[in-house]
Amino acid sequence: MSTQALPRLAVTAGEPAGVGPELLIRLAASEVAANLVAVTDRELLERAASRCGAAIELRDDDGSDIAVRPPGTLRVHHVPLGVPEVPGQPDPRNARHVLATLAEAADGCMQGRYAAVVTAPLQKASINEAGIRFSGHTEFFAERAHADVVMMLASPELRVALATTHLPLAAVPAAITRATLERVLRIVHGELRTKFGLADPRIAVLGLNPHAGEGGHLGREELDTVIPLLDTLRAEGMQLLGPLPADTAFVPAQRTRYDAVLAMYHDQALPVLKSEAFDRTVNLTLGLPFIRTSVDHGTALDLAGSGTADPASLIAAAKLALTLAKSEKRVKRSEK
Structure with missing residues (x-):
């Protein structure tokens, strides 16, 4: 990565039937200075953008660096849904999709493809109803990274x-x-x-x-x-x-x-x-071999599909991830 390249942030959409996809669209519309890579289903994002009334240009992620991200642009690492989402109604058939997005984000960070991962909220119950033992983002990442x-x-x-x-x-x-x-x-x-x-x-x-x-x-x-x-x-x-x-x-x-x-x-x-x-x-x-930030709220199923959910916490999470990535880089340089 060149010194002028924007940090690549992997952003997961969380529960497909929750507000996460719409929050991700709002994040893409903001001026956050990051190379945002949405790790989720491309068509899910297209539907979320339509519900938000937002004109977002989705581009397939090719792993390349960029120096500027115009607001309203978003790269996508496509992870297909099990079934199309119904806002407000989580479907256990999408549990493996959700876990696959988390795995890609974590592995990508550990392999150096992403500078950090930012997570939207997910529905733990829906994953457990699919017969998959799951207690949350934190535990999943800890187990994945052996941390x-x-x-x-x-x-x-x-x-x-x-x-x-x-x-x-x-x-x-x-x-x-x-x-x-x-x-x-x-x-x-x-x-x-x-x-x-x-x-x-x-x-x-x-x-x-x-x-x-x-x-x-x-x-x-x-x-x-x-x-x-x-x-x-x-x-x-x-x-x-x-x-x-x-x-x-x-x-x-x-x-x-x-x-x-x-x-x-x-x-x-x-x-x-x-x-x-x-x-x-x-x-x-804390304690992971990569930076992970998240919103501090749930899936807000009652707001899902309305396009009105407040993206402030997700934007704050992305900004903190950027700050931490830059700080970590400075510390590593000073230790050499």
Whole structure:
């Protein structure tokens, strides 16, 4: 790739019956400065463009570089549907199509054909109804790349990583082990350096219990697990704050002290992030050997086919993928 070439972003359309194809069309109509390659069915995109009333020029992807992408142009790596989509009605017969798009995007990144992958939302239930075990994008990419991963959500103002993800609240305390926290913190620390270009990242670690356990009076997880680990990692040179009480960790005075937050469970920090910047929040997977960003919303089946879904989150995901790709390239050059 020449220095003038635009980064090639693989963009998957997600659930064919959801809003993903229409969001991808809106992304193509934007001025995002990337060589966008839609990894999906070409005719699906043509129908989505018609529903959006958008004039989009679709071109077969030949793998070549471009220096400029005029808004309204989109390259396509064609992956055929199983059956034509019906907006709002996911069909399990398209499950293998969805998985094939993810496989192409991941493999293409690992082979150097794409700089990053950006994913539109998919319908997990539809894939499972096809008899295929599937728990989500993150797990699929982790297995494909044989990688240990961490979920992070980021807006322009805040980055939040999760020690645990989609667990019942009752199961969270048992999942907060020294080994789990060490694994997550090492991944987050490393990725803040390589992907975000932070030479010495500062990470705020939230306590599990109210008031971060209040010296053991409101729970001992902080005393028995969190604090000893943080002390060990600080001795290695990591800048770690905490454990901090979650109810005050996000006030403006605290935010100036850190570059990212590690939350103990899903709903501990994400309501803060989403209430501030829902349309600008991006889901990204740390620990992969490639960059993966995604929207932070679902398939919106009730809006599918209307052409009215808001593309802001997908556009934000594409822009963050570009930023991370450029940062990662700078870091790699500086390490040579």
